[in-house]
Amino acid sequence: MSAMLLFLCVIAAIAIWWSAGQGLLSKPWLEVGIASGPRDGHDADRPKLPVQKVGLGVFLAVVGALFTLFISAYLMRVNTQDWWATPVPRLLYVNTAILFASSLCLHWAKVEAVRGRREQLRTAMLAGLMTALAFVTGQVFAWRQLVAAGYLLADDAATSFFYVITGMHGLHILGGMVALARAARLVRTEAIVTPRLRLSVELCATYWHFMLAVWLVLLALFAGWAGSFIAFCRQLIT
Template sequence: MMAISKQEARPVLSVNKWKFITWLFIITILMLFASQTSAYLVRRAEGNWVEFALPAVFYWSTGVLLISSVLMHLSVRAAKKDEFSKLRLMISGTFILGMIFLVMQYMGWQELQVAGVYLKGNPSGSFLYILTGLHAFHLISGLFVLVFSLLAAFKLHINAKNLVQIEVCATYWHFLDILWIYLFVFLLYFR
């Protein structure tokens, strides 16, 4: 008799499409900022570079963004426990702090203009506005993601059995926070 061997069925590995799209978007943003910070360094090495202090409000806005990241983390934890009111509160708090961050960025740009640093003029100022402006643009997109998550939380579409939307939102928001910290440290070090 011939022994027939059965091949074991291998589990199919799959990734949620929304998580995959989010990571592709994050990689694209990383490439954008890598190219911009590289261009910054190359242009800075050429000379004719005006050094100036970053506005104090940028320090405070960094703290605001870090606190927003903590609230975003707490929203995911609340969703895992089906604590719906806490989930909505934490997402709302994250959104409010994101808006405060944008206002603080605007205040920083105004402070730069008072100091004589403009978008047009010396490349050092131009790069600062471009880098912080690009980040602000992406943060606005993060605020839209937060709004959709908040609406889903009110409709109870986010819960312990359906976490994809809040996980995608948290991944993107934490990425934006980490990106800001990178930019802030980069701008502090390479003035």
Template sequence: MNLLAALAVKPWLPQPPDPGRDAPRAPAAAVGLRVLLGVIAMLFALFAIALLVRARLPDWQALPWPATLWLNTGLLAASSVALQFASGAARRGQDRGLRGALAAAAALALGFLAGQGWVWAQFVAAGHFVASHPAASFFYLLTGLHGLHLAGGLVALGWAAAGLAREGPGERSARRVALCATYWHFLFAVWLVLFALLASSPGTLVALGSAVGMHGH
């Protein structure tokens, strides 16, 4: 009966397309990146909530705000722009522009990390240690965690550059660079949120906490 049923379908004739079978699927790497970004977003969101809760206590104090942090923000923004340019060059198969943009993005990101290290050194020189007060603790925690994620992104960027050197421009290289660009844009957005929180006065943080439903101390 199974054979007769199979013959009744007439498999030797062209079959109509199966929408479920032939529908394009997102590459596994893209799906994995979305999951990763969701996890990272939740992690930073939890720390942001913890900061807003802690800032309501009377021992919270404003941090000095080095001008270097503005420069660092500009470096990270430029790195994100360079990776977006690299992604476009990869799609167009522009080998020279792609390699130059990848190198610029990596150099700018390294500059951002070096600048963050310099800010840490400035904080230590001014007597703001991890255990000095809660605001300093959150500053080191959040900037350090963000820096670690960016360092991980540099490893992925190196993987994309190695693939480009091995295979040359093509669809695979374009996908790798596009994933790196998405990750970079996400980390830049995270940094802007962290920058705004860490630069806010205690009164602003309390008002923000109240706006999102936090009450009490």
């Protein structure tokens, strides 16, 4: 339960940080000059939040809730007597580094999109797409290592949870790759970096950063670090 609350706090912190950056937490009724109307046209010229960003925020909240439910079920099951922990393949740590590199590539693409440098943006998008594919491929190989070691899907609850949760995360990465491929296609077809292209790259980067954060929490859960971290926090509080 404590680990689930910690995960919820992490997701909430990410959501609040992202919302604040997009202006969703602003209070226009407290701003000076709102009651008397726009002054000098500044308020009228203020850009509105694109509906795509609001939609992505809602979608990420749903995804966060989904993984929270998985983690809650995992933690309730881990305390039973017939629980046998599944070993974490070392390849997962390599895959984590690859996903981190993919997230960095998407951040690079976002920066290049803001600067309007199309060629550099194209390179960054391609690098992000290739590293994402490498991550998914690495996850499949990690599954094959477990199968070769005799850990099958229907053997025990721990192994089943591992396959289901990592598989669900992999499916979300694949879905993100579809959006990323579309954005990369826009880079190739658009002569310049248009606002639509810039928005598409920004949404992909936000999604990638979120999925990296989710994966880090999942890796900590499977490796047993989450329990150690919670115990350490309890010692600090008491």
